[in-house]
Amino acid sequence: MEEKHKNFDKFKVGSLPTLMYIPEFIAQNEQTILMNHINGAPLSKWKSLKNRRLQNWGGVVHEKGLLPQELPPWLTKVTQKICEESGLFPAPINHVLINEYLPNQGIMPHQDGPAYFPVVAILSLGSPVVMDFIPHTRFTEKSFEEEGAFETGRDKCLNDRRPFSVLLMPRSLLIFKDAAYSDYLHGIKDAEIQCFDGVVNEVEAQNQLELEFAPSQELKNIHRTANRISLTCRLVLKVHKNLFKF
Ligand SMILES: O=C(O)CCC(=O)C(=O)O
Numbered sequence: 001m002e003e004k005h006k007n008f009d010k011f012k013v014g015s016l017p018t019l020m021y022i023p024e025f026i027a028q029n030e031q032t033i034l035m036n037h038i039n040g041a042p043l044s045k046w047k048s049l050k051n052r053r054l055q056n057w058g059g060v061v062h063e064k065g066l067l068p069q070e071l072p073p074w075l076t077k078v079t080q081k082i083c084e085e086s087g088l089f090p091a092p093i094n095h096v097l098i099n100e101y102l103p104n105q106g107i108m109p110h111q112d113g114p115a116y117f118p119v120v121a122i123l124s125l126g127s128p129v130v131m132d133f134i135p136h137t138r139f140t141e142k143s144f145e146e147e148g149a150f151e152t153g154r155d156k157c158l159n160d161r162r163p164f165s166v167l168l169m170p171r172s173l174l175i176f177k178d179a180a181y182s183d184y185l186h187g188i189k190d191a192e193i194q195c196f197d198g199v200v201n202e203v204e205a206q207n208q209l210e211l212e213f214a215p216s217q218e219l220k221n222i223h224r225t226a227n228r229i230s231l232t233c234r235l236v237l238k239v240h241k242n243l244f245k246f
């Protein structure tokens with residue numbers, strides 16, 4: 001476990017110690033297989049929201065825990081790889097949310113629910129996008145001034161919380177945990193053209209970007225010409241074996 005964890009240390013990006021970006025985590029053919037399974041699911045498996053649609057795998061997440069449903073083998077193949085290679089999950093991943101976004105769709109800044117173990121692994125397929133991390137208002141200077149909470153030490157630590165963005169290329173894995181999970185909201189803009197200038201993983205994403213997407217170099221923009229599909233893989237520690245325990 002210890003050694004595996006160290007393997008992912010080299011993928012840390014940005015100034016937070018708890019954000020990792022792994023380029024090309026899966027191969028092209030694995031992406032195709034996953035896409036085929038996702039697109040081959042019955043229409044009733046999709047839940048349509050105003051700005052995206054999603055498939056829920058692994059069961060229903062309640063405030064008090066998970067009412068589990070076994071993950072299909074095509075998903076455990078990837079969740080097991082994430083668990084093994086990251087060494088960051090204390091038990092097998094048991095919940096996967098699949099989001100599909102059209103080129104002009106995104107997701108509002110939000111924090112993931114309290115039922116999950118605070119490590120998120122997001123596998124991206126299809127079109128690249130930029131994900132923004134925005135510090136919680138309790139970490140912005142304004143709210144501190146209002147609260148009169150400027151103290152040395154504590155103040156310094158909390159003011160390190162600055163907004164940042166990550167470019168999520170297809171087949172990449174993003175992992176965030178601890179402070180990146182609890183002190184920030186994450187979201188994706190509803191825009192077909194997104195600027196990746198200054199993203200924390202510009203270097204790590206560059207190779208693939210140039211090879212596959214030839215972005216406009218001066219503006220550092222990506223054009224989302226295809227849909228994006230993401231697999232948000234998480235662990236709910238509290239699992240209800242029995243429906244009647246609720
Ligand atoms: O699509 C993504 O990359 C993010 C999804 C997300 O944040 C979520 O499902 O909670």
Ligand SMILES: [Fe+2]
Nearest residue numbers: 110111112186
């Ligand atoms: Fe989320």
